[in-house]
Amino acid sequence: MGTKGEKLRQRIVAAADELFYRQGYENTSFSDIADAVGISRGNFYYHFKSKDEILNAVINTRVSGIDKMLNEWNKEFTDPRQRLYHYIDMPLRNQEKISLHGCPVGSLCTELAKASHSMLDDANNMFIVFRTWLVAQLELLGIDNNAEQVAMHLLARGQGIASVANAFEDKEFLQQEVKQLKRWLDDEIFDSSH
């Protein structure tokens, strides 16, 4: 039951997700989303009763999407060190989008913080899923005294790279910084685990 409705609902969330990323949450209207999906506003409102509700759906989709992606990484790479490299390389793989629209996680949190939006806490879960996974990888490498701190540091480095690469629309800078961050990780792992 609800197969068709559920499918459309997912299409709506996917369109909202993309639009929120590209032009921001506040700057995206119901009409924008409805147009992108190709349905009427009335139909849209049948599936989501308020704008907060679709924001919540988008956040949940992103959180579970991140979680799913990290589980796939775990299957793809058995070495925690390789997994961390793969994490650090993430901005590199998405350099086009990131230089144009920033980090989907960070830019949304920034916007919600600025709007004093109550859903900032939910959005933070996007960060926390990454952080939890990072901590797990670091602990596998024997970094257990300050794994959380290192994980937070990695989050922040990624945010810094994305913010500046976005402001200057500078992919070269992004590439340089990713390299540098990998070198830092080498030193960090070496210093703490030998």
Next chain:
Amino acid sequence: MGTKGEKLRQRIVAAADELFYRQGYENTSFSDIADAVGISRGNFYYHFKSKDEILNAVINTRVSGIDKMLNEWNKEFTDPRQRLYHYIDMPLRNQEKISLHGCPVGSLCTELAKASHSMLDDANNMFIVFRTWLVAQLELLGIDNNAEQVAMHLLARGQGIASVANAFEDKEFLQQEVKQLKRWLDDEIFDSSH
């Protein structure tokens, strides 16, 4: 001439500056600014003919404010190393505001990038003024082969700290990261200049 008008104009820009920082540009209306200053919208519109115009004024104020601040730092500290420490400590001095509203420079650029606003280039000048000053200090320390790269790195580190500290509203994290960044600078200066 225009002394009174000029003074009010400055009050308007100051109020807009603060509001843009605290609740974002798009989320701040003419009424918000007019109310904050205590004037009518009509009077407001007499001084600024469009919203872009006041955004431009705010950006220019911030750019020249940063420039002025850096010149004062130059007078306050003769040692470029001390100047760089003072730069890195900046988030620490403003930790309350930064954990609440992020970095005034970065969050505005993020918002303008998301809105595809043409004034993003002007906003980037806030970054560039910092970067130019950082390059000058680094070159004084003999770092001349990759000064620009190091300066960009320092910008990005600051943005990462501010973004994450803002998302989590976490001052402890901010303090940790500032310490860590100072250690990094020590290593960087030592490695490159000895």
Next chain:
DNA sequence: ACCAATATAGGTCAACCGTCCTATATTTCA
């Protein structure tokens, strides 16, 4: 085939926004 549940469309509404306009008030200076 029929009826209830679900889905879709499109109109309406109040609120807000940036912009513009006009009517006063205040200041400036000849």
Next chain:
DNA sequence: TGAAATATAGGACGGTTGACCTATATTGGT
């Protein structure tokens, strides 16, 4: 002082937005 320039107030506008409502259309189960 009085006229011209500047400054201030507040109303009006067209457009957009989130939200709501009602009328159809489609679907699914009996």
